[in-house]
Amino acid sequence: MANAAEQRSPWPAAVLVFVVAVVVIAALMAIAHTTRQRIERNEHAWLKERLDTLVPPTLHDNDLLADYTTITAPAVFGTATPIGVYRARRAGVPTAAVLLPIAPDGYGGPIELMVAVSANGTLLGVQVIAHHETPGLGDYFERSDWLDRFRGRSLETPPQSKWTVRQEGGEFDSFTGATVTPKAIIKTVRVTLEYYRNHSEQLFTQPIAK
Amino acid sequence: MSTSLPQEAASLSHPLSHRWRRPMLLLSIFGLSSLLGASDSAAAALGLGVIATLALVVVHIFTSLLPERLPRIARTIAIVLIAGGTVGALELLVNAFWYELYKALGLFLPLIVVACLVAARPEIETIAWTPRQACITALRMGVGFLAIALALGIAREIVGHGSVFHRAAQLLGTWAAPLDHTFFRPSLGFVLAVLAPGAFIALGILLALYQWLRSLTPKTND
Numbered sequence: 001m002a003n004a005a006e007q008r009s010p011w012p013a014a015v016l017v018f019v020v021a022v023v024v025i026a027a028l029m030a031i032a033h034t035t036r037q038r039i040e041r042n043e044h045a046w047l048k049e050r051l052d053t054l055v056p057p058t059l060h061d062n063d064l065l066a067d068y069t070t071i072t073a074p075a076v077f078g079t080a081t082p083i084g085v086y087r088a089r090r091a092g093v094p095t096a097a098v099l100l101p102i103a104p105d106g107y108g109g110p111i112e113l114m115v116a117v118s119a120n121g122t123l124l125g126v127q128v129i130a131h132h133e134t135p136g137l138g139d140y141f142e143r144s145d146w147l148d149r150f151r152g153r154s155l156e157t158p159p160q161s162k163w164t165v166r167q168e169g170g171e172f173d174s175f176t177g178a179t180v181t182p183k184a185i186i187k188t189v190r191v192t193l194e195y196y197r198n199h200s201e202q203l204f205t206q207p208i209a210k
Numbered sequence: 211m212s213t214s215l216p217q218e219a220a221s222l223s224h225p226l227s228h229r230w231r232r233p234m235l236l237l238s239i240f241g242l243s244s245l246l247g248a249s250d251s252a253a254a255a256l257g258l259g260v261i262a263t264l265a266l267v268v269v270h271i272f273t274s275l276l277p278e279r280l281p282r283i284a285r286t287i288a289i290v291l292i293a294g295g296t297v298g299a300l301e302l303l304v305n306a307f308w309y310e311l312y313k314a315l316g317l318f319l320p321l322i323v324v325a326c327l328v329a330a331r332p333e334i335e336t337i338a339w340t341p342r343q344a345c346i347t348a349l350r351m352g353v354g355f356l357a358i359a360l361a362l363g364i365a366r367e368i369v370g371h372g373s374v375f376h377r378a379a380q381l382l383g384t385w386a387a388p389l390d391h392t393f394f395r396p397s398l399g400f401v402l403a404v405l406a407p408g409a410f411i412a413l414g415i416l417l418a419l420y421q422w423l424r425s426l427t428p429k430t431n432d
Contacts, residue, residue: 010281013280013281013283013284016276016277016284016288017287017288017291020276020287020288020291020292021291024292024294024295027295027299028295028302031299031302031303032302035302035303035305035306038306039305039306039309042305042306042309043309046309046313134405135250135370135401135404136370136371136401136404136405137401177401
């Protein structure tokens with residue numbers, strides 16, 4: 001039975017497979033085309049929601065999503081990937097910047113952060129955008145207010161030697177059973193603040209990037 | 211050239227059909243990967259289960275429309291194309307309409323294609339179904355998949371985090387908000403349950419429970 005099918009000319013089968021391929025590709029292209037705008041809008045809305053919780057709307061009158069640039073400082077951040085920066089201005093005067101550094105030394109891989117710094121160098125807030133930390137241990141920040149403790153801190157509060165977890169004489173609590181993750185986040189936030197202090201002028205004058 | 215092709219096609223399909231059986235066994239284990247991976251929370255498990263059911267139904271209906279007497283190799287290629295296309299399309303749609311769910315499922319969403327291929331195996335073996343039969347078969351499989359995913363998800367989330375359907379409103383839509391319950395603080399949870407080994411342990415317990423229940427009921431049918 002199966003043999004008989006295989007002995008016949010292969011062309012009808014080949015043509016059928018080809019037709020199936022063309023139909024599948026065409027359907028996928030049509031769906032990709034119709035959903036593209038919506039997906040882009042989703043991504044923008046997702047970003048905007050996070051930016052709005054970090055930078056209060058009273059602090060700026062420009063569109064944060066449009067005022068975007070990138071910086072590359074592998075020596076500072078430990079990654080060659082360009083780091084995104086959203087800039088907040090009111091009446092043209094810089095009020096805050098939201099940097100998107102990546103903590104390279106997370107327990108399960110890089111941790112993508114969102115660090116909002118006001119013009120005077122104090123932290124407006126920190127969020128984790130993407131991570132691969134152990135569920136239930138390293139992702140403690142997702143189900144607690146741990147990240148809120150960064151708000152209002154700067155390079156002076158606490159001084160640099162205290163910018164680490166409590167076990168190492170620092171000012172920050174670590175998670176039960178996980179110190180690598182909080183250490184990686186704390187370090188990257190501090191490094192970001194240092195970068196901001198040294199480069200804030202350049203950060204706000206840099207042209208807009210895609 | 212066209213005269214040598216039948217020979218080629220025949221020699222291609224025979225060793226393949228022979229080798230096909232063993233990897234299939236392995237493949238059926240991979241079919242579980244998305245089920246196990248996304249079952250660390252009840253909301254994600256419910257989302258994945260529904261998407262998988264949809265994928266199974268669509269794939270089965272389209273494969274049942276393929277001509278009956280098709281060489282096996284052609285059937286296999288066509289089914290792989292259909293499964294890949296269906297899951298790809300679903301991925302785009304979830305990305306567009308359930309963005310939070312899309313982000314929560316991550317890699318486990320495209321992995322549904324493996325479950326689809328495992329489920330479509332009888333179709334590859336050229337069992338011809340009518341679209342209606344195919345649809346019913348796929349629905350039964352999908353609901354089974356959904357039930358297991360949901361059972362694992364609820365059990366693992368309660369043990370691991372002390373909650374059920376946490377963030378369900380964000381992931382699935384506002385209708386799911388009343389499902390969200392917290393029983394105790396996450397820090398009191400037994401973390402192992404939400405880690406990868408916890409998925410296998412939970413599946414083992416579920417299988418043991420199933421076997422035990424089966425042994426209790428006298429064999430009437432099947």
